[in-house]
Amino acid sequence: GALVYQYPRRTICKSGTSMRMECQAVGFQATSVAWYRQSPQKTFELIALSTVNSAIKYEQNFTQEKFPISHPNLSFSSMTVLNAYLEDRGLYLCGATDSNSGNTLYFGEGSRLIVV
């Protein structure tokens, strides 16, 4: 079946430092990867949508300069939170789409960012 692995599961970083998270799709081809953030007590906000061989599209309030994303092939994507501050804390999820079932996102287990 389709699985998405995401790591690290949890990171504690000092304010002003950066954190990189990775997303691995297993058992399917992840043609599109969406990165979401869930801030404390909030819902899931879309950060950006990445499609292989296309430009990465960032949502309003999120920029490539702050959240650079790499999606080099059909099984892997990574995102970095640069210069993390308190407002960046939360659960970051990657969701990948199977090209054979283009309407369902399979989510990883999330990378929780704690900023101290």
Add this chain to the structure above:
Amino acid sequence: GEQVEQRPPHLSVREGDSAVITCTYTDPNSYYFFWYKQEPGASLQLLMKVFSSTEINEGQGFTVLLNKKDKRLSLNLTAAHPGDSAAYFCAVRRYGGSGNKLIFGTGTLLSVKP
């Protein structure tokens, strides 16, 4: 853009009672609908996906109703049990458009008391 409102934000029921969570959306081109469950500290678990053409969908212990006319999606848990305690999120996606842009509802924290 699409907005998805979810109600109630908090819901507390007794074991065996039913629980209803409702989402309303604004985009008439919304075509795919999803319900996710998030247990404490965990990621999202897909409960059900619904396509625009199907109004009633049944899962294990719950029913999902889609009212396209009113742009309303509901999750009905029948005979809730403590293991159903979690946050629930609806999500909506357009037909076609930009890839897999899911818009999430604001979430409902369900507590089922023994």
